[in-house]
Amino acid sequence: MLRFCFGASGSGKSHKLYEEIIERSTKDTDRNYLIIVPDQFTMQTQMDIVRMHPDQGIMNIDVLSFGRLSHRIFEETGKRTEAVLDDVGKSLILRHVADLNKDDLPVIGSHMHRAGYIDEVKSTISELMQYDVGPDQMKILIDNCQSRRALKSKLSDLQLLYQKFQEYTEGKYVTPEETLSFLCKRLAISRLVRNSVIVFDGFTGFTPIQYRVIEELLTCASEVIVSLEMDDESDPYKDNISEQELFYLSKKTVHSLLKCEWRCLQRLDPMGTPDYDRWKEYRDLHNDDIVLKGTNYRLKGNAPMAFLEQNLFRYRASSYDGDSADVSDSIVIAQCDSPSEEVRQALIFISRMIRKDPELFYRDFAIVCGDLSTYGEKIKRDADTFGIPVYIDETRGIKLNPFIEYIRSALDIVRTDYSYETVFHFMRSGMMDFDDDKIDLLENYVRSLGIRGHKAWENIFTRRPRSRRKADAKDDERMVLFLDEMNRMRQELVDMISPIMDNHKKTVLELSKGLYEFIQKGNAGAKLLRYAERFAIEGDGVKADEYSQIYGKIMELLDQVTLLLGDEKISLKEYMEILDAGFGEIEVGTIPQNVDTVRVGDIERSRLSNIKYLLFLGVNDTNIPKHASEGGILSDIDRQFLMTSVPDIELAPSPRQQMYIQRLYLYMNLTKPSKLLYMSYAGISADGKSLNPAYIIGKIRALFPDLKVRMPGTDPIERQLLNMNDARTYICMKVREYADGNMKEDEEKKFLTLYDILNKDDPAAAKRVHEAAFLRYTNSPLPKALASALYGNYLENSVSRLEVFASCCYEHFVKYGLMLDERSEYDFDNADLGNVFHSVLELFSLRLEEKGIEWTKFTDEQGQEILSEVIQEVTGEYGENILYSSARNVAAIDRMYRILLRSVKTLRYQLQKGDFKPEKFELDFKEAGNIDEINIALTPEEETRIRQKMQLHGRIDRMDIATDEDDNIYIKIIDFKSGNKSFDIASVYYGLQLQLVVYMNVAMAMERHDNPDKEVVPAAILYYHVADPLVDAKDTDNDPERINQKIIKELKASGVINADKKVIDLLDKSIAQGATESDILHVKLKKDGSFYASSQVMENDSYMAVSSYVRHKIREYGRRILDGDIEVNPYSLGNKNACTYCNFRSICGFDVSTPGYQLRELSKLSEDEVMTLIKDEGQHGRS
CATH class of the missing domain: 1.10.486 (PCRA; domain 4)
Structure with a gap:
């Protein structure tokens, strides 16, 4: 016999049935009583039965789920030999079967190795099993999809995969869904269910395979009772039901179960059982179904909540005309700025209620979230701060364990x-x-x-x-x-x-x-x-x-x-x-660690009972209703099409059906609390997007016109803070506002009162807050003793290090004091490229010298031969054979050969044009001997103090020498660069580009030391770009010689050239021979013999002033380094600043928004302005 128990939410269905079962079980102790509930509700139901039972035990009452029922029956009647596959086993077999048949799965097969896709396939196959849709039924679905080729292809793949899965598992394994099918065959011989009374409680509906189990139970048990959600004004037996009805799912379940009962009767008495319509008409009028009417058991004494239950989602809904004070005591709607603020205000509310009513426990509260994935972690984190025990009702994946x-x-x-x-x-x-x-x-x-x-x-x-x-x-x-x-x-x-x-x-x-x-x-x-x-x-x-x-x-x-x-x-x-x-x-799976805890769940999965306060967070239109998803093997559009095209084959609910089902879940959740319903929504999402409240907010406000939306975030601060942790958080959030003077007088008084309390409770924390609020960068030099310990008693430095110091003192300290550096990678980068270029050019010169060949006289063939040998030698030894570690690096060798061949030919041409000859390659400063330009006394009066001396290290790429008829010595410095670098006199003035001038100073000092009776003249300091540039062949008639001339001009050395006409002639003989423009230097003459403005020339006295100024800057930087200067003072010049390519930005804490930090703005200066400043400083003397 089948009986129903109908009642609205809170009417006491479960209580009524449990009372009946307990009473009958104590009178008829030989009969088994089974209460079957959803998996997640078994423990709570057992506790309820034990609590209600007069003997405080369940005796001949069993509380089971469908899964546990199967287990009990198989234990009793004997198991099948096949192993039961769980979801893991299904996924493993499906992946394996898909790999074996991937050529026959054009759609699914190509995606099987995508992360998460196998889970989607497994879920779809499981759904087909749950809804009793086998490969044969799938063929019907496929035949009805002729107009939907994409859907047809997916279904065809699914059918094949389903079929192969069944073939693979046949006789060896059985799925949980098939377990229920097997269960149907074993129920008839089970003594557990024979003549038993079986109650199904807490279900909103059943799958087709579950209906088959219930149908078999109807033939074996003496009575099956099913509780369903439905108010006393609804007709559960009405034939024509609409999806829009609130209790559509319950009514649909009634009709499906009635058909199960009718089929059972037909099997037992085919001749005596009338057709379904006549039988149903009789049963509708003659039954023992329970319909709970009258006073709502749960909401008794709470008029606003009772009104909500009776009118929510009803077409006859009216407005509440009771006392508005009762409404505000029973229903709260809160608007918060963000999901985080929602969580915080909800926890404040719980804490306040617990403090206000000593008879309340945490278990009297529950939190339901519109999106548990967004709110769950926030609740867990903040609940710890508030000291509120919570249990998040969800199963956790372990992939990141x-x-x-x-x-x-x-x-x-x-x-x-x-x-x-x-x-x-x-x-x-x-x-x-x-x-x-x-x-x-x-x-x-x-x-x-x-x-x-x-x-x-x-x-x-x-x-x-x-x-x-x-x-x-x-x-x-x-x-x-x-x-x-x-x-x-x-x-x-x-x-x-x-x-x-x-x-x-x-x-x-x-x-x-x-x-x-x-x-x-x-x-x-x-x-x-x-x-x-x-x-x-x-x-x-x-x-x-x-x-x-x-x-x-x-x-x-x-x-x-x-x-x-x-x-x-x-x-x-x-x-x-x-x-x-x-x-x-x-x-x-986890279980609550404490009975007295706030349970947190979602709308559909969580089953709540005996709660007084329900807090519903995330009531935004992005969460309620849940939007149709586009993912999955069968999209929601696919499902809608199949439901319309093949109505006889049932699948999981379509998007439209799901929306109406969600209304039932909303109704069940919103009417759970016996005392108060708290709902909140956010105005802005976690990623800053504007949000709107869900439609349910409007419906509830329509039912209760006097209900005002609260904004708890604007409450006075004394209502916002509950403990010292909360107060500390508030102080940290507001301290900057106070420090900036942006607080109102009243709020400032409260803030200072709280800070005073914090200072007494935790002085160290108060001090940290104060320091953070009034954070200001102040330069604190290192003690001189510590600076000496870091850099050594005898400061050894290089020009590049001094340029870093000029760029930012703190970067110099971190890089050369603390010796921090980026991780060294086994790779070939631009710095490595420059090193190889330098090594090859140095070795090329040595090979020429060994062979007795001058730079100006080697032939192209000799150059190619020597260069090939040198490149092979350098690349073979460089960086642990790094250049042969990858195909990319090997290809780079060919490119380097091309660039270097162009370079040696161009350098040869440039030397051929003048009277200068290479004197030194890769000249180490150590070869210079004891000269003042390298061994620098940092303060003249303390030259004997070791700590106040600095030794410079460096290597001059190439030094060329020329002499005139008076035996004067002229020096040209060449610095090879793999990148295109130009000389900037303003950068020299600011200490950012000292290298070429220092190299010339060292070279001149060496020559003066070796030739004290001769005049040594600076001829040029130049950068040479090691490159093989592309040029426009226009106007060359593709003549190789004319193209080569264009390339030579493109590779002009750039820098500073002595403006003395004699020096220019030595550098480029073509000028002496009447040419007005050099093709190797940036020099161009006007008709009157003066230089065009584009010429990179400087008068000798001006250059000597620059030279003297650089010596002064080097001495100054050395003193400051040993004085412990580590100021965070990055420069800014035009569109460049020291922070752009700094590797230590995460260490220094530089932030222009923090007082005390600022970029050292350097003015853009013309050459004339720079020279004026340099000469002025020279005239006024330097320390």
């Missing part, structure tokens, strides 16, 4: 043959016993040397890092210890990975054995338990549950993979994809 990352990255090491990323992902998984600092050191080491591949890792590390090639004996000792530690870590890693290294086309069983050995070798189980214990001590029960369960879950997965696919031979990549599919399906 360290144990999963540990396994994944270990297999990835093997798959990628020890790539950098996978090795250090593994080492930082949280499951290794290495210190983070040591892992960083190891990563720096292997990256700088390009160590990759298992062979490299299996060999002992002996090489020095690229940054530490030059070392003294003390550093050698440190290096031995360093390499010992690196090798210890290397060996431990290699040993750990060894069980899974040999993996070529093995069976799944062999691969799983290797992985199991790897897991055991790493002692992963014990480590996970220690994590779980730590989380438990810290009070994080959710994490403790996850870490205590995950090891067993992974072992079960390996067992399942081996059981399902053990003898299959697959690649490691395929094995990893199978494991990934399994990892994605593993979920860890």
Whole structure:
């Protein structure tokens, strides 16, 4: 016999049925009473039965879910031999079957390896099983999709995959959905259900396969009772029902169950049972169904909530005309700025209610979220601050657990043959016993040397890092210890990975054995338990549950993979994809750690009971109703089409149906609280987008016209703060506003009162807040003793380091004082390109000298031959053969050859044009001897004090010499640049471009030292761009010689040239021969012999003033470095500033919005303005 129990939300359906079952069970102790509820409701129902039972026990009453019912029946009647597949097993088999048939799956097969796609396929196949749609029914669906080719293709793939899945599992495995089908066959022989009374409570509807189970139960049990949500004004038996009706789902369920009952009667008495319509008409009038009418059990005494239950989503809805004060005590609608503010205000509300009513408990409150993924973590985080115990009612995926990352990255090491990323992902998984600092050191080491591949890792590390090639004996000792530690870590890693290294086309069983050995070798189980214990001590029960369960879950997965696919031979990549599919399906369920806790859930999944206050957050139109999704194998549009085209085959609800079903869930949730309903919505999303309230807000306000929307964020501060943590957060948020003087007088008084309380409660915290509020950067130089310790008693420096100091003192301190640097990578970049160019040009010159060939006289053939040899020698030795480490770098060698060949030919031509001859290549300052330009006394009066001296280091790329008839010596300095750099006199003035002038000063001092009786004249300081430029061949008639002349002009050296006509003639003889423009220098003469403005010339006395000024700047910078100047003072000049390419921006904290920090604005100056300033400073003297 089938009975129904109808009642509105809160009418007491469950209570009524439980009372009846308890009473009948105590009188008829030989009969079994089964109460079947949704999975997530079993524990609560058991507690309710025990609490209501006079004997405080459930005796002959069983509380089960559909799954537990199957388990009980199989235990009693005997199990099938097939193993039951869970979601993990289904995913594994579906992936494997899809791989075997990928050529026949044009749509699904091409996406199977996409992250998450296998889960979508599994969900769709599971849905088809739940709704009893087999491959034959799918053919009907396909035949009705002739006009929808894309949908037809998807369904065809699904049908084939479904069929192959069934073939693979037949006789070996059974799915949970098929378990219910098998259950139907076993119910008839079960003593548990025979003549029992069975109650279905808490369901809003059933799937087709569940209806089949209920139909079988009707034939075996003496009575089946089903409770359904429906008010006393609705007719549950009415034939014509509309989807728009609030209780449509309940009425549809009634009709489906009545058909089940009628079919049972027909099976028992085919001749005596009338047709369905006549039978139903009789049953509608003669039944023992329970209809609960009258006073609402839950909402008794709460008139506004009772009115809400009776009128929400009803077409006859009217406005509440009761006392408006009662409404505000029963329903609250709050508008907040953001989801975070919603959560905060909800927790403030709970705390206030708990304090106000000592009889309230946290379990009297529940939170429902429109979007649990957005609000769940915020609630968990903020609840800890408020001291409110919460339980998030959701199952958690474990794909980001360290144990999963540990396994994944270990297999990835093997798959990628020890790539950098996978090795250090593994080492930082949280499951290794290495210190983070040591892992960083190891990563720096292997990256700088390009160590990759298992062979490299299996060999002992002996090489020095690229940054530490030059070392003294003390550093050698440190290096031995360093390499010992690196090798210890290397060996431990290699040993750990060894069980899974040999993996070529093995069976799944062999691969799983290797992985199991790897897991055991790493002692992963014990480590996970220690994590779980730590989380438990810290009070994080959710994490403790996850870490205590995950090891067993992974072992079960390996067992399942081996059981399902053990003898299959697959690649490691395929094995990893199978494991990934399994990892994605593993979920860890948790239970509340405390009975007295606020339960947090969503609208559809969570089942709440006995709550007094419900807080509904995220009531925005983006969350309610849930919008039709575009994802999934079958989109919502596909479902709508199939439902319309093939109405006889039922699938999961269409988007339209789902929208109406959501209304029922909303009705059930909003009428759950017995005392107060709190609803809130955000005005702005977490990403700053404007939000609107959901339609339900408007409906409730229409029912209660006097209900005002509250804005709790604007409440006085005394209503916002509940404890010291809350007060501390408020002070931190508002302290800047106070510091800027933007607070109103009343708020300022309250703020100062709170700050005073904080200062007494936690003086250290108050001090930190004060410092943060009035944060101001002030320059604090290093003590001179500390500066001396950092830089050495005898300051050794280079020109480039001094330029960095001029750019920003703090950058110099970090880079050369603290010796911080970016991680050295085994790569070939622009800096390496410059180094190779310098080395090749130096070696090219040496080879010419060895062969007795002058720079101006080598032939093209000789140049090509020498250059080829030199490039091969330099690239073969450079940076641990880095140039041969990749095809890209090998290709770069050909490009370098082309550029350098162009360069040596052009340099030859430039020398041929003048009287200068190369004197030195890569001239080290050490060769200059003891000259003042290198050994600099920082203060004249203290020359003997070691601490006040500085020695410059550097290398001059090329120094050329020429002499005249008077035996005067002329010097030309060439600096090779791989990039296009120009000389800027303003940058020299500001200390940003000292190099060329310093090189000339050193070169002149050397010559004066070696030739004290001769005059030494600065001829030119020049940059030469090492390049092979492209030129426009227009106006050349494609003549190679004319094109070459264009290229030569493009490669003119740039810098500063002595304006003395004699010097110009020495540099370019064509000028002496009457030419008005040089093709090797930026020099152009007017008819009167004067220079055009574009000429890069400078009078000798002006240059000597610049030279003297640079000497002064170097001495000044040296003094300031040893005086401990580390000011954060980045320069800004035009569109350039020191921060643009600085590698240490994250360290210095520079921020122009913080008082005290500012860019050092340097004025753009013309050459005349710079020279005036330099000469003025010279005339006024320098310290």
